[in-house]
Amino acid sequence: MTDKKKILIVISSNLFIRNYILTDAFSRLEMKYDCHYIANKNITIVNEIIDKNGFKEFYEIDKKTQKIHQNIFDALMWRYRDKSSSFLFRIMRATPSLKRVLSGPRGRIHLRLAKWMVIKPYILMKRMLLDVDQIYQWYFTKKISKIQPNSILRSYIERNKYSLVIFPSSAYDVEGIDIAWICEENNTNSLFLIDNWDNLSSKTIMWKRPSYLGVWGEQSRQHAVYIQGFKEKNITLLGTPRFNNYFKDRELKINNYFDHKYILFVGTALDFDEERLLLIIDNVIEKHKKKWGNIKVIYRPHPWRQNNCQVKESYGINIFTDPQILLANNDKSTRTQPDLEYYSGLLKNAEFVMGGLTTMLIEGLIFRKQFLAFIHDDDKHVTNMANAWKYFEHFKYLDRVDAITFSYNEPDVEKKMIECWDKKELLNCHKIDKDRAWYLFEDGKGYRNRLLSCVDGILD
Numbered sequence: 015m016t017d018k019k020k021i022l023i024v025i026s027s028n029l030f031i032r033n034y035i036l037t038d039a040f041s042r043l044e045m046k047y048d049c050h051y052i053a054n055k056n057i058t059i060v061n062e063i064i065d066k067n068g069f070k071e072f073y074e075i076d077k078k079t080q081k082i083h084q085n086i087f088d089a090l091m092w093r094y095r096d097k098s099s100s101f102l103f104r105i106m107r108a109t110p111s112l113k114r115v116l117s118g119p120r121g122r123i124h125l126r127l128a129k130w131m132v133i134k135p136y137i138l139m140k141r142m143l144l145d146v147d148q149i150y151q152w153y154f155t156k157k158i159s160k161i162q163p164n165s166i167l168r169s170y171i172e173r174n175k176y177s178l179v180i181f182p183s184s185a186y187d188v189e190g191i192d193i194a195w196i197c198e199e200n201n202t203n204s205l206f207l208i209d210n211w212d213n214l215s216s217k218t219i220m221w222k223r224p225s226y227l228g229v230w231g232e233q234s235r236q237h238a239v240y241i242q243g244f245k246e247k248n249i250t251l252l253g254t255p256r257f258n259n260y261f262k263d264r265e266l267k268i269n270n271y272f273d274h275k276y277i278l279f280v281g282t283a284l285d286f287d288e289e290r291l292l293l294i295i296d297n298v299i300e301k302h303k304k305k306w307g308n309i310k311v312i313y314r315p316h317p318w319r320q321n322n323c324q325v326k327e328s329y330g331i332n333i334f335t336d337p338q339i340l341l342a343n344n345d346k347s348t349r350t351q352p353d354l355e356y357y358s359g360l361l362k363n364a365e366f367v368m369g370g371l372t373t374m375l376i377e378g379l380i381f382r383k384q385f386l387a388f389i390h391d392d393d394k395h396v397t398n399m400a401n402a403w404k405y406f407e408h409f410k411y412l413d414r415v416d417a418i419t420f421s422y423n424e425p426d427v428e429k430k431m432i433e434c435w436d437k438k439e440l441l442n443c444h445k446i447d448k449d450r451a452w453y454l455f456e457d458g459k460g461y462r463n464r465l466l467s468c469v470d471g472i473l474d
Contacts, residue, residue: 017048018046018047018048019047019048019177019178019473020047020048020049020050020174020175020176020177021043021047021048021049021050021176021177021178021179021180021469022049022050022051022052022170022171022174022176022178022179022180023040023049023050023051023052023068023179023180023181024051024052024053024167024179024180024181024189024193025051025052025053025054025057025063025182026053026054026057026181026182026183026187026189027054027056027057028057028058028059029209030182030209031057031059031062031063032059032256032354033182033209033254033255033256033354034182034207034255035062035063035066036062036354037255037256037258037259037354037461038462039255039258039461039462039465040180040462040465041462042462042463042465042466043180043462043465043466043469044067044068046466046470047177047469047473048068049068050068050069050070050170050174050176051063051066051068051069051070052069052070052071052072052073052166052167052170053069053072053073054072054073054074054075054189055072055073055074056074057072070170071166071170073164073166073167073189074166075164075188075189079161079188080188082157082160082161083161083188083191085157086154086157086158086221087186087217087218088108088218089144089150089153089154089157090218090219090221091104091105091217091218091219092105092141092144093144093145093150093219094219097219097240097241098215098216098237098241098407099404099405099406099407100212100215100216100405100406100407100408101216101218102405103216103401103402103404103405103406104216104217106396106401106405107396107397108137109134109137109138110129110130110133110134110137111396112130163191163192163193163195163196164188164189164192167189167192167193167196168192168196171193171196171197171200171202172196172200176202177202177203177473178202178203178204178205178469178472178473179193179197179202179203179204179205180204180205180206180207180469181193181204181205181206181207181224182206182207182209183206183207183208183209183213184208184209184210184213184217185206185208185213185214185217185218185220185242186213186217186218190206190220190222190224191220191221191222193224194206194220194222194223194224195222197224197225198222203225203226203472203473204224204225204226205224205225205226205227205228205468205469205472206224206226206227206228207228207252207465208227208228208229208230208234208238209254210230210254210373211230211234211373211376211408211453211454212406212407212408214229214234214237214238214241214242215237215241215406215407215408216406216407216408219241219242219243220242223242223243223244225248225472226248226249226250226468226472227244227248227249227250228249228250228251228252228465228468229249229250229251229252230251230252230253230254230453230454230455231251231253231451231452231453231454231455232251232451232452232453232455233408233452233453234453235249235251237407237408241407250464250468250471251455251464252455252461252464252465252468253454253455253456253461253464254454254461255461255462256354257376257377257380257454258460258461258462259354259355259358260357260358260361260377260380260381261380261456261458263358263362264358264362264380264381264382266362268358268359268362268363269359270359270363271338271359271360271363272310272312272363274308274309274310275307275308275309275310275365276309276310276311276312276363276364276365277309277310277311277312277364277365277366277367277368278311278312278314278360278361278364278366278367278368278369278378279292279295279311279312279313279314279333279367279368279369280314280316280367280368280369280370280372280374280375280378281313281314281315281316281319281369281370281372282316282319282369282370282371282372282399282402283316283318283319283372284319284370284395284397284399284402285319285394285395285396285397285398286370286392286395286397286398286399286402287392287394287395287398288313288315288370289329290392291388291390291392291424291427292311292313292329292330292333293329293330294424294427295311295333295368295427295431296311296329296330296331296332296333297330298427298428298431299311299331299332299333300330300331300332301428302432305432305435306435309332309365310332310333310334311332311333311334312333312334312335312336312360312364313329313333313334313335313336314335314336314339314360314374315335315336315339316372317339317352325339325340327340336360338352338353338356338360339352357377358381361377361378361380361381361383362381364378364381364383365435365438366383366384366385366386366434366435366438367383367384367385367386368385368386368387368388368431368434369386369387369388370387370388370389370399370402371387371389371399371402371403371406371409371412375387375412375418376450376453376454379415379417379418379446379449379450380450380454382417382441382443382446382447383417383438384417384419384434384437384438384441385417385418385419386418386419386420386421386430386431386434387399387403387412387418387419387420387421388421388427389402389403389420389421389422390421390422390423390424391423400422408453411452414449415446415449415450416441416442416445416446416449417441417445417446417449419433419434419437
């Protein structure tokens with residue numbers, strides 16, 4: 015009997031435990047290949063990974079190494095800012111702003127002002143110097159000279175002679191650089207599975223690249239080619255395992271979690287004044303009781319939102335926070351990983367979906383829901399939705415999707431909500447699927463089978 019080819023799968027965070035291990039994304043690979051796992055020591059959802067038959071060991075990335083990599087990532091983002099408008103937005107958010115200094119708590123304004131006066135000139139001077147070719151090359155070379163790939167990762171890859179190393183990636187991982195680096199030196203194939211919609215366009219430039227890349231869809235493939243410099247032949251459209259069951263669930267009858275009809279409002283991770291918007295929406299709902307009856311709005315705040323405000327149980331008369339996330343989201347000390355199985359019923363039973371620009375927009379489209387996107391300037395945050403719409407590369411061309419309606423300012427909220435309500439029964443499912451496919455690929459075969467086919471193509 016021929017020995018199975020060996021594959022190493024590296025898991026770097028709780029997010030990837032949820033998105034890949036708990037979804038059995040590698041189950042088909044495990045049937046055909048000898049799959050080994052190693053994981054970052056910082057993972058707290060440990061049972062799910064150590065219970066895997068092929069689990070070998072934990073590794074650790076020290077803080078000093080992480081900081082050096084962060085310096086390199088930031089330098090590359092600045093140096094190649096013309097490749098993606100998302101890089102410019104990230105730079106804008108990282109640049110100290112006098113407006114933000116003055117808008118904070120008044121008791122410590124003198125400390126924030128002093129800090130701003132010292133730090134901002136330093137940041138601007140550093141960026142100016144990095145635009146000089148010789149200085150940039152010196153800086154980049156000096157930083158790289160201070161790091162080496164992780165010793166445990168190197169040991170496993172070199173000692174076990176793996177046919178392939180697979181790494182779920184945000185394209186912003188220290189481990190990702192290490193894996194690509196080690197595999198390059200050892201002539202070992204590597205496959206990175208890009209985890210999220212924006213990863214290839216909004217983080218940085220991958221200065222060590224894997225042999226192959228699995229991406230969400232055609233848009234992500236173009237980002238890989240034109241922003242990250244990959245060859246198109248080395249990129250496979252895979253979709254994402256965390257949405258895999260949605261395509262089956264959307265055809266099923268799923269019980270409503272609530273005893274009333276509802277519109278779903280999905281929050282964003284970015285700082286944006288959602289509470290003010292929710293109160294406007296509540297007034298619209300109250301005004302149109304005759305048209306909408308006992309309709310409610312279920313507010314689902316983003317589990318990893320950046321603002322510090324605590325989520326309330328209700329907003330006004332007609333808006334209630336999704337109870338599944340209420341308890342976990344009020345605890346800002348942990349980075350909760352919501353249960354993926356819950357989303358299907360929540361999305362399936364919504365009359366339509368609305369909110370800021372977020373990945374939940376794609377999830378709504380999977381369930382063929384009308385989506386109302388609020389791209390307002392809230393006059394508070396640099397990360398307001400008007401700026402998100404203006405700068406984020408992955409949001410480009412969403413205005414071409416028939417099932418998405420845009421609200422540009424607070425005065426048009428009422429009109430746009432009525433428009434979405436009237437359109438929700440008239441949507442063309444085939445057209446929605448076609449529009450969504452540009453962003454998220456789906457061929458009916460399922461993520462596990464697509465991944466197996468991709469790996470077979472690499473190793474055959």
